[in-house]
Amino acid sequence: MLARPEVEAKGQTDKISVDELKSLINKPELLRISEKHTPDQSLAFWIPEREMENIELEIGDGLRLKTRGDSPFI
Numbered sequence: 001m002l003a004r005p006e007v008e009a010k011g012q013t014d015k016i017s018v019d020e021l022k023s024l025i026n027k028p029e030l031l032r033i034s035e036k037h038t039p040d041q042s043l044a045f046w047i048p049e050r051e052m053e054n055i056e057l058e059i060g061d062g063l064r065l066k067t068r069g070d071s072p073f074i
Helices: 016-023 028-037
Strands: none
Touching: none
């Protein structure tokens, strides 16, 4: 069993609410494409397919994304 070091928050968090995130990244022209494929309580992010091929995610995994400015592009 691997020991995990304790991590404490330092300084102010950059965590924002879902509504704040939606107001920043949802762009009308992209929503027309992605909205019908995006389940409720989900957001669409855009990443080049070649970069996504290197990412392995499991259900329940946490993920921190860095977007290009206030956009849905990673």
